[in-house]
Amino acid sequence: MTRITVTVDGVKYTDEVEPRTLLVHYLREQVGKTGTVVGCDTSNCGACTVHLDGQSVKSCSVFAVQADGSEVTTIEGLARDGRLHPVQQAFHDNHALQCGFCTPGMIMQAIDLLGDNPNPDDEQVRHGLEGNLCRCTGYQNIVKAVRDAAGKMSPGAGPAAEQVSSQARSGVSGGGQ
Amino acid sequence: MTATAEPSVNEFGQARKRKEDARLISGRTRWTDNLTLPGMVHLAVLRSPVAHATITSIDVGAAKQAPGVTAVFTGRDLADEQGSLPCAWPISPDMVAPQAPSLAVDRVNFAGEAVAVVVARSAAEAHDALELIDVDYDDLPVVLDMEAALADGADLVHPELGTNRSALWAFDSAEVGTGGDVEEAIRGARDNGVVVKRRFRQQRLIPAFMEPRSVVMDPTGEQMTLWSATQIPHVLRVMIAMTLGVPEHKVRVIAPDVGGGFGGKLQVTPEEIITFLVARRLGKPVKWTEGRSESLVSGHHGRDQIQDLTICANRDGTVTGLKVELLADMGAYLRLVTPGVPILGAFMYNAIYKIPAYHFACTNVFTDKTPTDAYRGAGRPEATFAIERMMDELAAELGMEPLELREKNWIKHEEFPYTTISTLTYDSGNYEAATARAKELFDYDGLRAEQQRRRAANDPVQLGIGISTFTEMCGLAPSRVLGSLSYGAGGWEHAAIRMLPTGKVEVVTGSSPHGQGHETAWSQIVSDQLGVAFDDVEVLHGDTQSSHKGMDSYGSRSLTVGGIAVVKAAEKVVEKARKVAAHMLEASEDDLEYDRGRFTVRGTDKGTTVADVALAVFAAHDLPEGVEPSLDSDATFDPENFSFPHGTHLCATEVDTETGEVSIRSYASVDDVGTVVNPLIVDGQIHGGLAQGIAQALYEEAVYDEAGTLVTGTLADYLVPSAVDLPHFTTDRTETPSTTNPLGVKGVGEAGTIASTPAVVNAIIDAVRHLGVRDVEMPCSPQTVWRAINAARGQVKSTSEGSTETAAGGGLGSIDSQHGGAR
Numbered sequence A: 001m002t003r004i005t006v007t008v009d010g011v012k013y014t015d016e017v018e019p020r021t022l023l024v025h026y027l028r029e030q031v032g033k034t035g036t037v038v039g040c041d042t043s044n045c046g047a048c049t050v051h052l053d054g055q056s057v058k059s060c061s062v063f064a065v066q067a068d069g070s071e072v073t074t075i076e077g078l079a080r081d082g083r084l085h086p087v088q089q090a091f092h093d094n095h096a097l098q099c100g101f102c103t104p105g106m107i108m109q110a111i112d113l114l115g116d117n118p119n120p121d122d123e124q125v126r127h128g129l130e131g132n133l134c135r136c137t138g139y140q141n142i143v144k145a146v147r148d149a150a151g152k153m154s155p156g157a158g159p160a161a162e163q164v165s166s167q168a169r170s171g172v173s174g175g176g177q
Numbered sequence B: 001m002t003a004t005a006e007p008s009v010n011e012f013g014q015a016r017k018r019k020e021d022a023r024l025i026s027g028r029t030r031w032t033d034n035l036t037l038p039g040m041v042h043l044a045v046l047r048s049p050v051a052h053a054t055i056t057s058i059d060v061g062a063a064k065q066a067p068g069v070t071a072v073f074t075g076r077d078l079a080d081e082q083g084s085l086p087c088a089w090p091i092s093p094d095m096v097a098p099q100a101p102s103l104a105v106d107r108v109n110f111a112g113e114a115v116a117v118v119v120a121r122s123a124a125e126a127h128d129a130l131e132l133i134d135v136d137y138d139d140l141p142v143v144l145d146m147e148a149a150l151a152d153g154a155d156l157v158h159p160e161l162g163t164n165r166s167a168l169w170a171f172d173s174a175e176v177g178t179g180g181d182v183e184e185a186i187r188g189a190r191d192n193g194v195v196v197k198r199r200f201r202q203q204r205l206i207p208a209f210m211e212p213r214s215v216v217m218d219p220t221g222e223q224m225t226l227w228s229a230t231q232i233p234h235v236l237r238v239m240i241a242m243t244l245g246v247p248e249h250k251v252r253v254i255a256p257d258v259g260g261g262f263g264g265k266l267q268v269t270p271e272e273i274i275t276f277l278v279a280r281r282l283g284k285p286v287k288w289t290e291g292r293s294e295s296l297v298s299g300h301h302g303r304d305q306i307q308d309l310t311i312c313a314n315r316d317g318t319v320t321g322l323k324v325e326l327l328a329d330m331g332a333y334l335r336l337v338t339p340g341v342p343i344l345g346a347f348m349y350n351a352i353y354k355i356p357a358y359h360f361a362c363t364n365v366f367t368d369k370t371p372t373d374a375y376r377g378a379g380r381p382e383a384t385f386a387i388e389r390m391m392d393e394l395a396a397e398l399g400m401e402p403l404e405l406r407e408k409n410w411i412k413h414e415e416f417p418y419t420t421i422s423t424l425t426y427d428s429g430n431y432e433a434a435t436a437r438a439k440e441l442f443d444y445d446g447l448r449a450e451q452q453r454r455r456a457a458n459d460p461v462q463l464g465i466g467i468s469t470f471t472e473m474c475g476l477a478p479s480r481v482l483g484s485l486s487y488g489a490g491g492w493e494h495a496a497i498r499m500l501p502t503g504k505v506e507v508v509t510g511s512s513p514h515g516q517g518h519e520t521a522w523s524q525i526v527s528d529q530l531g532v533a534f535d536d537v538e539v540l541h542g543d544t545q546s547s548h549k550g551m552d553s554y555g556s557r558s559l560t561v562g563g564i565a566v567v568k569a570a571e572k573v574v575e576k577a578r579k580v581a582a583h584m585l586e587a588s589e590d591d592l593e594y595d596r597g598r599f600t601v602r603g604t605d606k607g608t609t610v611a612d613v614a615l616a617v618f619a620a621h622d623l624p625e626g627v628e629p630s631l632d633s634d635a636t637f638d639p640e641n642f643s644f645p646h647g648t649h650l651c652a653t654e655v656d657t658e659t660g661e662v663s664i665r666s667y668a669s670v671d672d673v674g675t676v677v678n679p680l681i682v683d684g685q686i687h688g689g690l691a692q693g694i695a696q697a698l699y700e701e702a703v704y705d706e707a708g709t710l711v712t713g714t715l716a717d718y719l720v721p722s723a724v725d726l727p728h729f730t731t732d733r734t735e736t737p738s739t740t741n742p743l744g745v746k747g748v749g750e751a752g753t754i755a756s757t758p759a760v761v762n763a764i765i766d767a768v769r770h771l772g773v774r775d776v777e778m779p780c781s782p783q784t785v786w787r788a789i790n791a792a793r794g795q796v797k798s799t800s801e802g803s804t805e806t807a808a809g810g811g812l813g814s815i816d817s818q819h820g821g822a823r
């Protein structure tokens, strides 16, 4: 067992983990962040995507011990003061989910993508989400949602914004729930 | 007055954003695997690495000693209580079916079959201990090829059955009296028309829902509670009772949030039965969650048929007969509806066409592969693919424009209701309207012109146009029809409405959504029926305790059967409320008018609402004589007919004749799914359906090696398309209301999948037909396309050297080269 300290969605946790424990299992089973899900065992589906120190990662391909001292944001940590993140709102507004199983990973990846490219075209969105599989939507409304969110987010509202105070988010104009 | 919001507009037809989304976009989900119960232990399954073998011994000694391990069970340990997994669809009286143990006892019949389980304090410990179990297998000959399996003296999957043939199911229009004799029609066409014969292969597919299956069983309560990622909580409860002899009232089944199904979760799984039995033995809650590789190898597969078709026509293009002979791979066992899946297609090969003579025969075959069962469309995609491919082949033989050939044969809009040669009565449709709109959206004429130009210029990248003018039967189903097909249950659906004292409404539905948005759509329906606000309706589902009765969600049935049950229940609420309203308003019932929640006395300004009546009924101080103090109502709706959505899908592909690479340049679909409750949801269903149908055409296949091992056992090998693999879809709708239900709705869940596969493959072949290609096997990967082009080029060359045969492509070619049409 190894002791790690990880900040998840703004709260600091110190836990004992086995060296082989994957970050996604640590999040789900020890921290209780079941909003992040597991869809495969070969790092192909992206359902487990979270932000680790401001970068999107597939949390099934990172060991929990590698997150020691880091900051993790999951789908559960996106809303601010009861207001959805603009990407969450856009997924709702554009019917970008059906069963919703891919959605947490898809939203986390979309935020990362918009951090890198605040104004992507359809093709760029599709390429940016290539590592995230959805079996329900055919991706069309996901692409639409990401572009819709792009129009509503100010530059710099990508994952990096999660690490600092909500001030960094002041330019974000997400709709209410 | 109670504090309920007034609905302002009709909800029906509004693009309401979904209620379901709030929890799904914020991670507040209730997937089965999210559950943790006090004292819960974890179960892991050891699966056979070999396809066919006798189990000679299993040593679990070391596994039992492993850290954290609570118990280890083999098939022998559960043999007395596990029964045989149910098959609810014995398609013929002489169908043969093997025993289907959840945990293999003496023999394994496919790679991936469960042979032992470990229960441990953590899932990781349970999986570790699996590696310590030592199983000795004595290999048996592996049966993989359907035709070889049917040959005399073939090795047998189940030697005790004496055959690999499970059943033969046939329909013949001359015998039934709905039409002529197809052999006669073929003979006639040989002399005087055209006969085209082709063989198509429906590759094996995997549903690949994104949420892996998971089961939690809590045996500690008075009712034993089973949570499962299933499409069919109600059917599952009945089947657990029947399979295990457990009293039905002692079992509660819950389907919480379920992450997609597509037929793949329409099953009573070995793992549900095993988890149930093990938890009951141990007296503690047990959880099993599969990994993706486990899911791909052991969850049921779909399709896998060989289709031999013969179509005959007059030289003017009038189709005179259709003969369909199928081999359908059951895999190693008959699961819940395995044998019936290809039979559902029997009614759909004639599709939208007036075909005067029809013969259908399907032979169901056992192999040492994962069992097949329902996958989005179930039987109807296969039928639609075959007939739409055949229409293109026939058009080519005749030298006719493929859309014109279809138009010549399809049922005209003024001919509805129309009873088909396969005995179905299509209530409504307008193929002309959908096709006209699709042509316009797609710029059909413009693309045909471009195709001509590029063909003339010998462009290395050729343009192809694929057509699919489809219909399907869905909304499973009238119980009497299911009965006549020997199905083990009915096709009704249940709904109940509870009127709460404050005017809010709870709707209980037997439908079991897993992504379809029923909470939203049912709220819209009830909002209109009872005049309550959309947000004042709560939809309860997926728990046999709150929703005690249901037939669940599959076969595009939820709206056309379950949604109508909701309407019927609401109508009963209104009838009950009418009596009380009349009393409250001191008027005669006959003088009351009702519109969206409001009763008014004709010719006056006096009125009241259902909500106010609900409060009065709750108080029950002053009710008319003999009226019981409740507006709550339920209804069980059994449809009189299937629903028949239809549409025209057009696909343009660019095919690189040098590399075989295919890309979809544009895709336009116009679907007619009757009236639409929520266009947002309908469009979403179409998009997702298109993605799965296109995936069959281009990407997906479950491949086995000669030893019977699934070699596409991960998402790296089984190619579920990503966002870059799919095009933008241009979609539109025409609306021809169904005449067999009060809302005029038709099913939509499977339409996109059913329609799209042949549109894509027809487009690929259309791009290279001038090179002599007449078929490309699915999935149409660059290699397959390239090989088909090269094979055809070779044959075209030999033709020019004097052979009279035309290129066969992947098919068998025309059987009457001397009488064929334009070649």
Ligand code: FES
Pocket (backbone or CB within 6 Å): A037, A038, A039, A040, A041, A042, A043, A044, A045, A046, A047, A048, A049, A058, A059, A060, A061
């Ligand atoms: S669970 Fe991490 S990529 Fe699939």
Ligand code: FES
Pocket (backbone or CB within 6 Å): A096, A097, A098, A099, A100, A101, A102, A103, A133, A134, A135, A136, A137, B210, B259, B260, B515
């Ligand atoms: S919404 Fe179901 S997998 Fe994407």
